[in-house]
Amino acid sequence: MSRARIHPVTGTVRLRARELMRRPVVAVALLAQSAVLIAVDLVDVVGRDGDAEQGRDLVLLGLRVVAAPGGLVFGVLAAAVVGSEFTWSTERALLARDPRRGRFVALQLVVTATLALAWWVVQSLFAVGLGFALQLQAGPDPAAAWRWAANGRALAAVGAVTLVYGLVGAACAIAARGALAGVVAVLAYGLLGELGLAPLWHPVDDWTLWTSATRLVVGQGDPVPGQSLVVVAAVGLLALSASFTFYAGREITR
Amino acid sequence: MLRKSWLVAKGTALAAAVELKGVHRRLGRSPALDGLDLRIEERELYGLIGPNGAGKTTTLRITLGLLRPDRGEVRLLGADPRSGDHGRGRRVGSLVDGPALSPRLTGREQLALMARWSGSPGSEVDRVIRLLGLGRMTERPIATYSSGMRQILAIAAAMVGPPELLVLDEPTVGLDPGHRRRVDDLLVEHVRGGGTVVLSSHQLDDAERLCTRVGLMADGRLVEEGPPSELGPAAGRYEVTVGDPEAALQALRAARLICWHDHGKVVVETGQAYRPDRPDGSTIARVLAEAGIFPSDLRRSPTLELAYAQLTGGNLARV
Numbered sequence: 001m002s003r004a005r006i007h008p009v010t011g012t013v014r015l016r017a018r019e020l021m022r023r024p025v026v027a028v029a030l031l032a033q034s035a036v037l038i039a040v041d042l043v044d045v046v047g048r049d050g051d052a053e054q055g056r057d058l059v060l061l062g063l064r065v066v067a068a069p070g071g072l073v074f075g076v077l078a079a080a081v082v083g084s085e086f087t088w089s090t091e092r093a094l095l096a097r098d099p100r101r102g103r104f105v106a107l108q109l110v111v112t113a114t115l116a117l118a119w120w121v122v123q124s125l126f127a128v129g130l131g132f133a134l135q136l137q138a139g140p141d142p143a144a145a146w147r148w149a150a151n152g153r154a155l156a157a158v159g160a161v162t163l164v165y166g167l168v169g170a171a172c173a174i175a176a177r178g179a180l181a182g183v184v185a186v187l188a189y190g191l192l193g194e195l196g197l198a199p200l201w202h203p204v205d206d207w208t209l210w211t212s213a214t215r216l217v218v219g220q221g222d223p224v225p226g227q228s229l230v231v232v233a234a235v236g237l238l239a240l241s242a243s244f245t246f247y248a249g250r251e252i253t254r
Numbered sequence: 255m256l257r258k259s260w261l262v263a264k265g266t267a268l269a270a271a272v273e274l275k276g277v278h279r280r281l282g283r284s285p286a287l288d289g290l291d292l293r294i295e296e297r298e299l300y301g302l303i304g305p306n307g308a309g310k311t312t313t314l315r316i317t318l319g320l321l322r323p324d325r326g327e328v329r330l331l332g333a334d335p336r337s338g339d340h341g342r343g344r345r346v347g348s349l350v351d352g353p354a355l356s357p358r359l360t361g362r363e364q365l366a367l368m369a370r371w372s373g374s375p376g377s378e379v380d381r382v383i384r385l386l387g388l389g390r391m392t393e394r395p396i397a398t399y400s401s402g403m404r405q406i407l408a409i410a411a412a413m414v415g416p417p418e419l420l421v422l423d424e425p426t427v428g429l430d431p432g433h434r435r436r437v438d439d440l441l442v443e444h445v446r447g448g449g450t451v452v453l454s455s456h457q458l459d460d461a462e463r464l465c466t467r468v469g470l471m472a473d474g475r476l477v478e479e480g481p482p483s484e485l486g487p488a489a490g491r492y493e494v495t496v497g498d499p500e501a502a503l504q505a506l507r508a509a510r511l512i513c514w515h516d517h518g519k520v521v522v523e524t525g526q527a528y529r530p531d532r533p534d535g536s537t538i539a540r541v542l543a544e545a546g547i548f549p550s551d552l553r554r555s556p557t558l559e560l561a562y563a564q565l566t567g568g569n570l571a572r573v
Contacts, residue, residue: 008343008373014370015359018363022358088354092350092354096421097347098342098372253281253321
């Protein structure tokens, strides 16, 4: 019996995904993000004064945390994962076999997208499960604890934001050509740029990925904010094109 | 077995597997390659020899499309080395600048990764594992490998395909004698099967024994090229071990052969390779036999060591 032929990139991604599951950095990022989520939810529950209606929607709160800062945490993870191709010089072995720079970048972005999907599923399930459980404990009505429209939209927004932060992380690693340099670059973008400098000038703050992610998730039935969608899409496209552009003329000198 | 599609039929004119014409390349401020001309035919086992900084690795990197030349023309299997067309992934295997492996993968997974990336069938993994006798070592994570094990795995990864052309930079560095011998034999078999091998090495004895042609590089240029036995000042020189060196010298000189006594051996100089009437080993054996002298050993002198010493001016610090 002959097995179905697997596309080269699919087969490569599968093996890279298997490898990622063994990396401590992935487990550390997942645990760190989960710890933040638990802490935020518990602080909110403890802060309530007995009336559940006065508390926030814990499902949405959890999903907001998964989007931001969770998105940024995932961006750091993506930079570390993609950057390791440069740190371990496995880039050289792959390019020596197939020198097409675009194909190499495409592989990195597909690996990032696959990891983003896994991250989104795990983190969203955890956020929704934890939020829903705490919500039920605080208020007796399960129907009030779950709102399909708002939560569905928030889940979709979390997925999009996670992917885009991942693409930003991958682009940083590709541009900086290293794991550490990539992580520093994405942290500089997120912490210094979006959280440090942008709030100093309100018009810029409205156009950051962080603000857009938060708005998309906590919209709560309002019409989807077009500006936030534009920002998320534009940053994603910018990260994609930057990855291919920065890497097009890549030369291996060591 | 190598794929039939690219096996060269007997009698067919051989094409160049690698061709560099007037290639210049600077790395930083200094020129790494300075107008390099190099042509390696298919079915050759070609060795690049030279001191550190001569430009060997840069040549291999440019050949593989990892670097672009500043000037000049490069062809790899008849195509631009930076193009990935015509199944390039399966046709060229390489090991340049040491092993490049993912430490969290097992050896088998690393080979599978290379097979997938190059579009080779999964059965290639088992083939190269058997070929290099890697066995159960491939079930362990690469992070647990010694440097020699990493090197042999990287060679195995280069052989996944199977490739037409193997480009190897110092392939036997760090290998134990058993694996070193196995790799040497595989390279020779690869060429016998219709493939081509380009290697750079500091192992002069290996290069002399294995290579069909050797190029001596210095300062980014090819300074001498040819079969190893015909390079350098020791080309055409033989070493004879006999019981009575003085009698042997007398007999050889009577036959008008240039010879001298050196560290218990008789050295016979037969002249440069291009002389059509040059005496060879059988001439020396016959002359000695006629004088009733039967050597216990008669062999060509190692040539590359002297050629290399001449190239580097005898300055071992450059090696």
